[in-house]
Amino acid sequence: MVSIDVRGASVDFPIFDAKSRSLKHTVLGVVGGNVAANERKVVVIEALRNIDLHVSEGDRLALVGHNGAGKSTLLRLLSGIYEPTSGQALVNGRVAPVFDLGVGMDPEISGLENILVRGLFLGMSRKQMEARVDDIAEFTELGNFLQMPLRTYSTGMRVRLALGVVTSIDPEILLLDEGIGAVDAAFLERAKGRLKDLVDRAGLLVFASHSNDLLKQLCTSALWMEHGTIRQQGPLEEVLDAYKGREHAASGG
Ligand SMILES: Nc1ncnc2c1ncn2[C@@H]1O[C@H](COP(=O)(O)OP(=O)(O)OP(=O)(O)O)[C@@H](O)[C@H]1O
Known part of the structure; x- marks a missing residue:
């Protein structure tokens, strides 16, 4: 059974070149984590504070919240990229982190070779990727360009390739960051079926x-984050409504 168990986890980013003296005059901004000083008087950004979270097999959890609320930091904590400053994050299962579509791509090798390399990076075996390469190639519609080095591709062409690979894998735990929503609308429409x-x-x-559109298509529950803490957790619609209401109030609308 795959699962995620986060207990009292915090993640601080020490900022060694910030002045702690001027912090006295700092107030909590609308966006971002909390800025504080640790016991050694080093300024830290408290990106996550005392997070408790359990996610079980079958859960499709959306992370929502303002810019800098801590969503990406939480995903990176779950993927093992960040260690908690305190508390723990126990992840049981093979993780496929899909944060940046371009990560793990090599500009000097061909599109076809990149399909293989990116698949390995996401936890697939060479054999599994070789069996899928034709299907991925067809989805990308890149034709002969797949023989060309990646550096000759336009941004949109790279996204096609990356989305083709990402949507072909078999992850136990899939961690998605929003970048995937930031692709050309017509192609995303085609990619949505594969994403689902x-x-x-x-x-x-x-x-x-x-x-919200993508979240409604892919998720069933949601976690609303605010300044590194959990504001609300529950069924997707309920949390999205509460979050939307809050955003509306904050903008004076
Ligand atoms: N590498 C880093 N070094 C220092 N501070 C960081 C780093 N990464 C994130 N932060 C800070 O941690 C806080 C949480 O950032 P995070 O990227 O997790 O937010 P987010 O909810 O994903 O935001 P957005 O919706 O804007 O992508 C922010 O205050 C940010 O400034």
Whole structure:
């Protein structure tokens, strides 16, 4: 059974070149984490504070919240990129982190070779990727360009390639950051079916996004984050409504 268990986890980023003296005059901004000084008087950004979270097999959890609320930091904590400053994050299962579509791509090798490399990076075996390469190639519609080095591709062409690979994997735990929503609308429409199949195959999904449309298509529950803490957790619609109401009030609308 795949699962995620986060207990009292905090993540601080020490900022060694910030002046702690001037902090006395700092107030909590609307966006961002909390800025404080630790016991050694080093200024830190408290990106996550005392997070308790349990996610079980079958859960499709949306992460929502203002800019700098801590969504990406939480995803990076779950993927093992960040260690908690205190508390713990126990992750049981093979994690596929899909944060930046371009990560793990090599500009000097061909599109086809990149399909293989990116698949390995996401936890697939060479054999599995070789079996999928034709399907991915067809989806990208890149034709002969797949033989060309990646550096010759336009941004949109790179996104096609990356989305083709990402949607072909079999993840146990799928961690998605919103970048995936930031692609050309017509192609995203084509990719949505594949994205939905990918999420169906995954044992567990955590998806950080500002796009309610995408969240509604892929998630069933939600976690609303605010300044590094959990503001509300529950069924997707309920949390999105509460979050929307709050944003509306904050903008004076
Ligand atoms: N590498 C880093 N070094 C220092 N501070 C960081 C770093 N990464 C994130 N932060 C800070 O941690 C806080 C949480 O950032 P995070 O990227 O997790 O927010 P987010 O909810 O994903 O925001 P957004 O919706 O804008 O992407 C912010 O205050 C940010 O300034």
